[in-house]
Amino acid sequence: MIIRQFLLWTQHESAGRRAEAASSLARAYLYAKLDPAARWEAKTAITALLDDPSPLVRRALAEACANAAEAPRTVVVALAQDQAEIAGLVLARSPVLSDADLVDCAAVGDEAGRIAIAGRPHLSPMLCGALAEIAGAAALRMLAANPGAEITRGSLLRMVERHGDDGALREALLARADLPLDVRQAVTARLASALSVFVSGCGWLSPERSERVTREARERTTLGLAEGSDRADLRRLVAHLRGSGQLTPGLILRAMLSGRMAFTEAALADLSGLAVERVAGLLHDPRGSGMAALYRRAGLPPALEPAFAAAMSAWHEEASGLRESSGAGLSRRMIERAVTACERLPFADAHAIVALLNRFDAEAARDEARVLARVLVSEAAVDAVTETLSADLLDSYRRDRQLLAA
Numbered sequence: 001m002i003i004r005q006f007l008l009w010t011q012h013e014s015a016g017r018r019a020e021a022a023s024s025l026a027r028a029y030l031y032a033k034l035d036p037a038a039r040w041e042a043k044t045a046i047t048a049l050l051d052d053p054s055p056l057v058r059r060a061l062a063e064a065c066a067n068a069a070e071a072p073r074t075v076v077v078a079l080a081q082d083q084a085e086i087a088g089l090v091l092a093r094s095p096v097l098s099d100a101d102l103v104d105c106a107a108v109g110d111e112a113g114r115i116a117i118a119g120r121p122h123l124s125p126m127l128c129g130a131l132a133e134i135a136g137a138a139a140l141r142m143l144a145a146n147p148g149a150e151i152t153r154g155s156l157l158r159m160v161e162r163h164g165d166d167g168a169l170r171e172a173l174l175a176r177a178d179l180p181l182d183v184r185q186a187v188t189a190r191l192a193s194a195l196s197v198f199v200s201g202c203g204w205l206s207p208e209r210s211e212r213v214t215r216e217a218r219e220r221t222t223l224g225l226a227e228g229s230d231r232a233d234l235r236r237l238v239a240h241l242r243g244s245g246q247l248t249p250g251l252i253l254r255a256m257l258s259g260r261m262a263f264t265e266a267a268l269a270d271l272s273g274l275a276v277e278r279v280a281g282l283l284h285d286p287r288g289s290g291m292a293a294l295y296r297r298a299g300l301p302p303a304l305e306p307a308f309a310a311a312m313s314a315w316h317e318e319a320s321g322l323r324e325s326s327g328a329g330l331s332r333r334m335i336e337r338a339v340t341a342c343e344r345l346p347f348a349d350a351h352a353i354v355a356l357l358n359r360f361d362a363e364a365a366r367d368e369a370r371v372l373a374r375v376l377v378s379e380a381a382v383d384a385v386t387e388t389l390s391a392d393l394l395d396s397y398r399r400d401r402q403l404l405a406a
Contacts, residue, residue, distance in 0.1 A: 015054035022049050022057045026064035050078050062089040069095045080105050084112040092116040103130045114139035123149040132158040137166040144172035156183040164190030181233040182240035192218040219251045226263045234266040249300050256311045257334050271298035310341035330364035
């Protein structure tokens with residue numbers, strides 16, 4: 001009897017009154033203890049209300065059904081296809097919608113609907129993959145910031161590939177604790193590219209100069225990110241760099257001159273097709289023949305071989321042996337040996353290589369100067385504090401003497 005009264009109420013000419021009736025009817029279906037006949041009538045009435053011309057009525061249904069696991073599936077699916085402000089309520093929360101429903105809504109819906117889906121408490125890898133392929137930057141920002149989203153490495157890379165120019169998305173991705181190393185590198189590479197475009201667009205640097213500065217900064221960042229990573233992460237990072245055209249001979253030479261042998265071994269293993277253990281054995285062959293064979297198998301430019309050989313020779317002479325260096329900074333001694341080896345080449349081959357090595361040397365000198373400057377500032381601060389304390393102690397001693405004399 002009560003259900004039929006609600007039904008009469010839903011026929012009222014006022015949309016507001018019909019919306020109240022729709023909400024009451026839906027909540028009665030979901031939470032009241034109705035007998036089977038009354039429950040069937042309520043479900044039928046709720047389904048019929050989907051055809052109400054007023055969005056107020058359908059919104060009332062969406063608000064009542066959004067969090068309910070017992071909501072009629074046909075009603076929830078229909079509401080998910082409604083206007084954005086109605087669909088968003090169930091897309092964001094309804095436990096009735098399956099991954100297939102949500103993928104379909106993301107594919108044919110608008111960006112507001114995708115944002116609602118991206119903010120759901122839990123998102124499966126399949127659903128995250130679908131959003132990574134079709135969602136805009138706003139929805140992907142929501143997805144990246146969602147701790148309940150199970151985003152695979154491939155989906156993360158796809159997000160960076162499609163909308164890596166969006167600064168807020170990059171920030172959200174970098175804030176994820178589970179961000180893989182190669183994805184982190186891809187994000188920083190897009191940031192470097194954005195900065196390069198901005199700098200050259202402002203006229204501060206020529207496009208060529210800006211591109212070089214950006215590339216060198218990206219290479220330094222890449223080696224910094226790789227520091228301390230395990231072999232599996234390094235292998236994936238190197239594969240990503242090679243696939244994106246970033247695994248250049250210059251980067252590998254920088255890694256070697258910085259003492260980053262784990263990265264160097266991973267890069268040469270990827271290029272040569274040999275196992276990392278085999279590459280390590282050839283690379284660290286004290287006779288040098290293994291290094292030469294490995295270099296040629298990796299397909300690196302012949303003109304750079306003397307620089308690589310000289311750098312490895314200097315590495316072997318280091319007292320630390322095969323131990324990784326403590327930082328990603330370039331070794332000026334290794335650079336000097338590489339420059340000396342390349343100076344014997346014909347000018348046509350040597351000038352570009354020597355210019356690169358000279359830039360490396362200038363960079364290393366600046367790094368050394370920064371460290372020394374910080375040390376000097378720290379020592380100066382300590383000296384200033386010591387002098388202040390000494391002056392205070394001397395003044396205190398003089399006042400005590402004056403008091404005793406009085």
